Amino acid sequence: MTEKQLREIMDNDSSMSMKKYEDVDRALEGFKILAKYSPKHVVQGAGHDIVWSLDIIDAIKFGITEEDAKTLCEMNWFIDDECDCFAKYV
Numbered sequence: 001m002t003e004k005q006l007r008e009i010m011d012n013d014s015s016m017s018m019k020k021y022e023d024v025d026r027a028l029e030g031f032k033i034l035a036k037y038s039p040k041h042v043v044q045g046a047g048h049d050i051v052w053s054l055d056i057i058d059a060i061k062f063g064i065t066e067e068d069a070k071t072l073c074e075m076n077w078f079i080d081d082e083c084d085c086f087a088k089y090v
Contacts, residue, residue: 001060001069009069010079026075027051027090033072034086037062044085053077053086 034054035042045052056079080087
């Protein structure tokens with residue numbers, strides 16, 4: 001997968017899919033997905049209401065799948081453009 005393809009997947013509006021994940025800890029499940037592609041720590045930082053995770057370049061390098069990217073998007077994860085990493089408001 002290329003960076004452009006990953007960004008296109010993550011830029012899709014996934015609000016219609018949120019219902020199927022309403023009883024799931026979307027932050028935790030996202031970290032579990034990203035851990036499959038992480039050569040190091042999955043949590044890279046946290047703020048008042050946001051967590052930052054894996055750099056998108058690492059995810060691509062370690063083979064993130066289209067299916068996992070779509071699942072992250074459906075669980076309301078996004079790419080933080082300032083640090084080029086996955087992020088989630090919590």
